[in-house]
Amino acid sequence: MRQEQIVEAVLFASDAPLSAEEIARADEVLDEDAVGEAIRTLRVQYQEQERAFELVEVAEGYQILTKPEFAPYLERFDTVPRSSRLSGPSLETLAIIAYRQPIDRLEIEYIRGVGAVGVIRTLQDRGLIEAVGRGEGIGRPLLYGTTRRFLEHFGFASLEGLPRPEDLPIVLRDRAAPIQREAAPSIDDGLGDDLFALDTGGSNGQPAGEPSVEEDELNE
Amino acid sequence: MRQEQIVEAVLFASDAPLSAEEIARADEVLDEDAVGEAIRTLRVQYQEQERAFELVEVAEGYQILTKPEFAPYLERFDTVPRSSRLSGPSLETLAIIAYRQPIDRLEIEYIRGVGAVGVIRTLQDRGLIEAVGRGEGIGRPLLYGTTRRFLEHFGFASLEGLPRPEDLPIVLRDRAAPIQREAAPSIDDGLGDDLFALDTGGSNGQPAGEPSVEEDELNE
């Protein structure tokens, strides 16, 4: 039995992405390197043989998925499970958590301006976020972070696969030249600063030069 | 896009086996013949390319499944360890069948007070029991009895050899006594059968002559 066959069988039988390490558990003779090698082989084979599926890297692991161009055919089948899309509020909340993790509920609510109890629960139920610890402060609030399932849902290979903030067109900011910022009110401590230095690694990054309002701009 | 690619995509992504007719619904240009042709092509390809999976025909249609020889690798991913010992419910069911055969599922469930679909399947997979005929009554339920393998394994020359001491519960000692089953309210929602099918035992099996919901006992 060739190694790539074992890897293929394992990937094929799994309905979730598996990491190289997990795959290697299938057999004593496998290790992560061998798995990596097998995956490269399989990838090329699927491509050359024009299979309807391909081996993709997702959620810090590997998964065999159908190629996107077959979607219209597959959507006709009730026996083909579909992942359902998230609602606007869920997406927005998830975006905040993805970029700002670990983050507590009050921070999320402050950014969105609306309550988040329900959405957080929904996202937890769907396994897209999880409590990852407790923050400082009153009541030691739960801190939330994204899960592997989150990566899977969006097809991101890792948190590094998230859209880079530098690439985002920020319309409002472009309307005015960046200005030097004064001391911020205490309420936003640790809140907003790192947003402009979106740290995909998940930790609260360093505040980057953030534009703000100058004193003399009070001319309403 | 080639036709066999569409067929492959559909079979790959589907949860359940699909008949040629069903597969043909994927695309207007497909008909059953074209699907049959595509299936033959795919089958040959998988074989020649030594894939770890194959396209098999099962009772209800076609499925892509991993080849049986990879099962040992895949079982390592199972959370439930396979055991060559019978579980408590299996033992109990086997005892009931041994003493009361031929017996239908409802009677077994009546005696045990819980569903028996899963255990029956397990015992069948093990080759210890088999369907030996059909009983009277609604839906002409399958009757189960022990196999030759059962006798061999436990070292009995024949069923007469089963010990029947005084302390055996009456229900097992008294072979002829018909069991009085009271009429039970039925949940008619089409869920009932599987609902009480405990002990899935890991095997999926064909619905090997498994009687469906007729009169589910719900004594609570």
Place this chain on the structure above:
Amino acid sequence: MSPAASLGREDLLLVEIDRFQGPMDLLLHLIRQQDINIFDIPIARITKQFLLAIEGMGQMELDSAGEFIEMAATLVRIKAQMLLPQTPGEEDEDPRAELVRRLLEYEQIREITDRMERSEADRARRFRKGYLPVRPAPAQEDLPLETTWGEVFQAALEVRNPEPHGGDHWVRLRPISMEEKVDLILDTLRRVSRIEFRGLLAPFREKMHGVMTFLAGLELSRRRRIRMRQTAPFHELWVYLREDEGEGSAEEKTPRNAEEETVAGADGAHSSEEGT
């Protein structure tokens, strides 16, 4: 678009309040629409427009109305602060600074949200392998069976004689709560995307478990937390977590309304999660 809004020139706003996800969304809309310099927000005008926009909110859910009102209060406060004479020599920050920061932040989040939505759509065009049970190794019969007749016989001795009347003696009386089953289902679905109903029952022997699990399933679908699906009658019953708005089709996505907040907020009431 509210016809009432088309009255004054500077209040010419196309606002339909429940299109907005919340006060930040509304504010962002007002500013973008009027091409306002974010670093010099005409706070009086915006406040007026904001108040006008939320005027018709009476029919809205109290919760989200509160959120808009809170923002309105913030705007009014900022406006008031700006009217105060500046104490010379004091390094007071522009009262609008925090608002500006929040707006920029929120705008960025919205942008990210759009990107993520696109990624989600792309991913939804790829399908994973359908769940099919792993094919068992060749004849299980060939596995050595370690069970002895002694074990079978012991089991036979322990079989209870069913009583012909009344079925209640079957219920071994450990109370099984539906809530326990609710948790079981949700916990399981947190780990796997879906599960066969009978998989939920597998570890339990008593019929009461089946009944309670089933009731819990019904209750959860009533609460719209799960969805159950059968591919055909008598096939396995699959249980899925339910999404807030079902499968987002194109038309469902356009109106971003505050519905989920409402629904989810109600859910939150059952929550044992950390309160505030």
